[in-house]
Amino acid sequence: MRVIIYTGKGGVGKTSVAAAAALRASELGYRTLVFSTDASHSLGDSFDKDLGHEPTEVAPKLWAIETNAYADLEANWGVVRTHIANIITLQGMNEVLADEAAILPGMDEIFSLARIKDYRDSGQYDCIIVDAASTGETLRLLSLPQTLSWTVKLLRKADKYILKPIVRPLSRLSPELEEMIAPEEVFEAIEKMLLKLKAIKKLLADSSQTSLRLVMNAEKMVIKESKRALTYFNMYGLLVDGVVVNRLLSTDSGYLESWREIQQRYLDEVKTGFSPLPVQTAPQYHSEVVGIANLSRLAKDLYGECDPTLISFNETVFEIRKQKGEYSLKMRLQLLDKEKLRIRSTANDLILQVENQRRIISLPSAMSGYRPSKATYENNYLTVYFNKRKKAEQ
Numbered sequence: 076m077r078v079i080i081y082t083g084k085g086g087v088g089k090t091s092v093a094a095a096a097a098l099r100a101s102e103l104g105y106r107t108l109v110f111s112t113d114a115s116h117s118l119g120d121s122f123d124k125d126l127g128h129e130p131t132e133v134a135p136k137l138w139a140i141e142t143n144a145y146a147d148l149e150a151n152w153g154v155v156r157t158h159i160a161n162i163i164t165l166q167g168m169n170e171v172l173a174d175e176a177a178i179l180p181g182m183d184e185i186f187s188l189a190r191i192k193d194y195r196d197s198g199q200y201d202c203i204i205v206d207a208a209s210t211g212e213t214l215r216l217l218s219l220p221q222t223l224s225w226t227v228k229l230l231r232k233a234d235k236y237i238l239k240p241i242v243r244p245l246s247r248l249s250p251e252l253e254e255m256i257a258p259e260e261v262f263e264a265i266e267k268m269l270l271k272l273k274a275i276k277k278l279l280a281d282s283s284q285t286s287l288r289l290v291m292n293a294e295k296m297v298i299k300e301s302k303r304a305l306t307y308f309n310m311y312g313l314l315v316d317g318v319v320v321n322r323l324l325s326t327d328s329g330y331l332e333s334w335r336e337i338q339q340r341y342l343d344e345v346k347t348g349f350s351p352l353p354v355q356t357a358p359q360y361h362s363e364v365v366g367i368a369n370l371s372r373l374a375k376d377l378y379g380e381c382d383p384t385l386i387s388f389n390e391t392v393f394e395i396r397k398q399k400g401e402y403s404l405k406m407r408l409q410l411l412d413k414e415k416l417r418i419r420s421t422a423n424d425l426i427l428q429v430e431n432q433r434r435i436i437s438l439p440s441a442m443s444g445y446r447p448s449k450a451t452y453e454n455n456y457l458t459v460y461f462n463k464r465k466k467a468e469q
């Protein structure tokens with residue numbers, strides 16, 4: 076069973092690439108489900124078919140879903156939302172606003188994501204391909220389990236230490252206070268949600284089954300966002316096993332020739348910057364990628380005769396740890412001559428340079444204010460240590 080998540084900056088071709096990979100997987104005989112968690116659904120446009128909240132067969136062995144995040148949210152979180160909204164309304168807030176305030180941003184998608192686990196457990200599919208929201212939203216989604224479980228713990232504590240012993244006896248005197256006490260079903264829904272979140276986290280972090288692929292175009296800002304995303308995915312312990320560069324101009328691009336040259340330079344930057352991740356490429360077509368024939372062409376350009384469901388790389392590209400107030404970043408790096416390595420950092424990036432080859436690694440924002448203090452190189456692994464403000468010694 077495989078779960079492959081395609082993510083990337085807005086508009087780069089995530090939906091098209093996910094649909095193409097799914098089509099190829101189904102042609103190879105895998106029972107494949109392609110699943111869009113993106114609210115602005117375009118998976119149906121890619122297949123040129125109307126899709127719904129439940130799987131629709133779009134080709135032999137291939138099913139597609141456009142999730143209805145709102146329906147998933149109501150089914151899972153409806154009672155909790157009503158309860159929180161009631162409390163907020165009691166404070167005098169307008170009911171519509173209170174309803175909105177009772178949902179954390181990105182929460183709807185997490186419930187949709189939770190369905191992936193149900194489909195995996197159903198045993199009906201060999202491969203699930205996810206057309207995810209843009210990198211920014213996917214990242215927020217990934218940090219949501221932590222935020223949510225923290226909120227839930229707080230709610231439970233409030234119930235145990237404040238509501239039950241203090242508010243409950245008083246609530247007989249005031250109907251308003253009575254409404255503040257969560258009914259049992261709210262806690263049941265929260266418990267269920269916590270279990271689901273744990274299961275999703277486990278599924279996403281299981282690199283023998285799940286991997287992410289970053290889709291991008293050969294453009295400066297797109298590459299920059301993807302690098303940042305790679306850093307965060309690595310921090311969350313998720314496996315990124317490939318990069319897709321979409322919409323590359325071909326050699327006969329006429330008046331766009333200079334644009335093509337710029338793209339080639341950025342493509343080289345992607346190859347070194349994301350090394351050792353494999354890089355797949357697809358050309359800019361003359362028309363949109365709509366319908367089975369076009370998707371099939373895209374799949375062929377991306378994967379040729381290869382199987383897109385295989386995990387093409389299974390190591391974390393780098394690992395960031397924090398110990399005793401000091402950060403360390405460990406990565407595999409083949410160096411022929413370690414004396415030639417220069418390490419620099421800016422507020423946001425770590426820059427590794429060997430002669431004219433540069434590798435830029437985006438650092439998480441928690442590390443701003445930290446500077447490289449020491450580096451070691453052993454058995455092809457480079458470890459850079461960071462501490463506050465100290466300048467590099469090398």
Ligand SMILES: Nc1ncnc2c1ncn2[C@@H]1O[C@H](COP(=O)(O)OP(=O)(O)OP(=O)(O)O)[C@@H](O)[C@H]1O
Nearest residue numbers: 085086087088089090091322358359360362363364
């Ligand atoms: N290689 C390509 N050549 C030509 N058109 C393409 C190519 N890849 C994608 N497109 C077209 O570009 C548009 C955007 O692609 P797509 O919907 O796959 O991007 P996306 O990253 O999913 O966007 P969003 O962030 O809005 O979800 C679509 O109309 C698609 O058909």
Ligand SMILES: [Mg+2]
Nearest residue numbers: 089090113117
């Ligand atoms: Mg899309």
